[in-house]
Amino acid sequence: MEETKKLNFLEEIIENDLKEGKVDSIMTRFPPEPNGYLHLGHAKSICLNFGLAQKYGGKTNLRYDDTNPVKEDVEYVDSIKEDIKWLGFQWDKELYASDYFDQLYQWAEDLIKRGLAYVDDQTQEEIRAGRGTVDTPGTESPYRNRSVEENLKLFREMRDGKYADGEKVLRAKIDMAHPNMMFRDPLLYRIKHASHHRTGDKWCIYPMYDYTHGQCDSIEHITHSICTLEFDVHRPLYDWFIQTLGIYPSHQYEFARLNLTYTLMSKRKLLELVQKGIVSGWDDPRMPTLCGVRRRGYTAEALKMFCDKIGVSKRDQLMDIQLLEWCVRQDLNARSNRYMVVQDPVKVTITNWPAGQVEWFDCPLNPAEPEGASRKVPFTGELYIDKADFMEDAPKKFFRLKPDGEVRLKYTYIIKCNEVIKDENGEVVELKCTYDPTTRPGGDPEQWRSVKGTIHWVSVEHAKELELRNYDRLFTLADMSQVPEDKDYKDFLNPDSLILGKGWAEPALLEDKSGIAVQFERTGYYFLDKDSTPEHPIFNKTVALKDSYKPE
Numbered sequence: 123m124e125e126t127k128k129l130n131f132l133e134e135i136i137e138n139d140l141k142e143g144k145v146d147s148i149m150t151r152f153p154p155e156p157n158g159y160l161h162l163g164h165a166k167s168i169c170l171n172f173g174l175a176q177k178y179g180g181k182t183n184l185r186y187d188d189t190n191p192v193k194e195d196v197e198y199v200d201s202i203k204e205d206i207k208w209l210g211f212q213w214d215k216e217l218y219a220s221d222y223f224d225q226l227y228q229w230a231e232d233l234i235k236r237g238l239a240y241v242d243d244q245t246q247e248e249i250r251a252g253r254g255t256v257d258t259p260g261t262e263s264p265y266r267n268r269s270v271e272e273n274l275k276l277f278r279e280m281r282d283g284k285y286a287d288g289e290k291v292l293r294a295k296i297d298m299a300h301p302n303m304m305f306r307d308p309l310l311y312r313i314k315h316a317s318h319h320r321t322g323d324k325w326c327i328y329p330m331y332d333y334t335h336g337q338c339d340s341i342e343h344i345t346h347s348i349c350t351l352e353f354d355v356h357r358p359l360y361d362w363f364i365q366t367l368g369i370y371p372s373h374q375y376e377f378a379r380l381n382l383t384y385t386l387m388s389k390r391k392l393l394e395l396v397q398k399g400i401v402s403g404w405d406d407p408r409m410p411t412l413c414g415v416r417r418r419g420y421t422a423e424a425l426k427m428f429c430d431k432i433g434v435s436k437r438d439q440l441m442d443i444q445l446l447e448w449c450v451r452q453d454l455n456a457r458s459n460r461y462m463v464v465q466d467p468v469k470v471t472i473t474n475w476p477a478g479q480v481e482w483f484d485c486p487l488n489p490a491e492p493e494g495a496s497r498k499v500p501f502t503g504e505l506y507i508d509k510a511d512f513m514e515d516a517p518k519k520f521f522r523l524k525p526d527g528e529v530r531l532k533y534t535y536i537i538k539c540n541e542v543i544k545d546e547n548g549e550v551v552e553l554k555c556t557y558d559p560t561t562r563p564g565g566d567p568e569q570w571r572s573v574k575g576t577i578h579w580v581s582v583e584h585a586k587e588l589e590l591r592n593y594d595r596l597f598t599l600a601d602m603s604q605v606p607e608d609k610d611y612k613d614f615l616n617p618d619s620l621i622l623g624k625g626w627a628e629p630a631l632l633e634d635k636s637g638i639a640v641q642f643e644r645t646g647y648y649f650l651d652k653d654s655t656p657e658h659p660i661f662n663k664t665v666a667l668k669d670s671y672k673p674e
């Protein structure tokens with residue numbers, strides 16, 4: 123039977139709108155403010171906006187919400203495009219709220235002329251105090267009843283740069299006692315003498331979010347404007363501007379933002395981590411930014427799988443980061459190439475191996491495709507294995523190497539440990555072993571025998587030294603929205619979020635061309651870092667190989 127996935131509430135709305143002919147086709151938009159790098163939360167919004175349009179044969183605009191020149195930058199504009207493309211989506215048009223500054227200004231004059239907007243001279247504090255509270259109505263500004271002519275004159279003077287920042291604002295004239303505080307004469311424009319990354323010094327007044335977003339949606343004929351839940355109180359105002367201006371009726375729908383355990387997703391705080399040098403940059407592999415997780419080795423496919431699994435909800439919830447890690451593991455397990463890397467080496471000498479002989483083994487790059495591409499792995503008389511794969515006083519159930527015990531070296535022979543060499547401190551420094559030539563895979567099936575344990579290894583002579591950056595969670599608190607009042611989120615930084623290590627790899631690793639993270643057999647997934655050089659390869663730990671976590 124074919125499995126039919128239940129529609130989410132946005133799909134239901136869209137299917138209904140299409141069925142009833144409310145819209146002919148779907149138009150969505152992704153509206154980032156270019157004031158930081160995109161993070162995992164944005165990935166959810168991108169997957170939704172682009173995914174819905176794709177599913178219903180519609181289009182998605184990329185629209186930068188660039189109404190605050192002080193915090194915005196082209197660096198962010200560029201990174202946002204790169205991240206969306208990396209996720210595998212293509213926008214229809216690249217647009218900017220600032221493209222509409224002239225139109226928005228015109229509409230503001232229209233509102234003034236209709237007696238629906240006025241210039242207010244009150245200070246920010248006075249305006250805030252005048253708005254009242256949820257239980258008490260606000261008080262009207264002493265400037266509220268200026269004439270249309272005076273308002274027009276003052277607003278044009280604001281535009282022409284006659285006033286300093288904060289001296290005046292333009293407000294809508296709605297209702298200072300409205301039960302929805304958003305309607306208590308909301309701000310439409312503020313003065314900011316700042317250069318804008320696109321409009322330069324053309325403007326010194328900038329429109330507010332509420333006055334901008336709906337109108338931009340309307341200009342672009344966005345049918346379904348999807349945003350996060352905290353905007354639901356803004357929706358009536360969104361509708362009010364569109365209705366009052368009599369323009370194309372875009373509609374806003376809210377969904378729950380993505381929150382993840384052990385993760386912070388506020389751009390303001392992420393910026394602080396970068397500026398204070400707590401992380402190495404926006405693309406530090408511990409950051410929840412898309413460039414950060416990409417550098418760590420997370421794949422776009424895994425992120426999309428995750429967004430698909432968590433679905434869309436109308437209630438805020440905290441998702442388990444382990445689900446995301448599980449998705450990364452699923453994707454990499456299916457696609458990544460395998461290599462052997464020893465991280466904590468102890469030397470194994472094969473005493474019966476002909477001196478100087480090298481045997482090259484053909485090993486599959488991915489065991490799921492044994493007939494697929496392979497790599498060549500050199501076997502010699504001097505090998506490294508991981509210290510943890512040897513135990514001197516081993517319990518019965520220890521199936522790796524022990525004195526007088528046997529183990530298979532992955533893809534190759536069974537070896538037996540005959541002698542343990544220690545230094546003056548009693549540390550094991552060398553294991554003298556013999557190999558059994560009859561145990562070569564692909565040899566005489568009559569002679570075939572197996573042992574319980576298989577371990578990874580590398581040839582000392584051929585081993586390539588690696589720097590390993592083993593990453594863990596950046597924070598120690600599961601729910602970062604629960605930072606106590608008397609504490610700061612930075613009090614919950616994980617001191618072990620980066621542990622430097624070393625590795626000795628089979629030579630084929632450095633020839634890998636897959637472009638995605640690789641599996642270090644039996645340990646984890648690692649991704650080549652951009653700081654690597656051929657002389658000094660660096661690998662970032664993407665995720666551990668195994669975890670007891672299972673999604674519901």
Ligand code: ATP
Pocket residue numbers: 152153154155156162163164166167187348349350378379380381387388389390
């Ligand atoms: P932040 O609070 O991290 O700065 P923001 O909402 O201010 O985020 P924007 O650039 O304005 O960031 O967001 C662009 C789009 O991405 C918006 O539609 C916003 O609702 C959505 N978005 C932002 N954060 C999340 C999140 N955690 N989960 C889902 N969608 C998000």
Ligand code: MG
Pocket residue numbers: 155
């Ligand atoms: Mg925002």
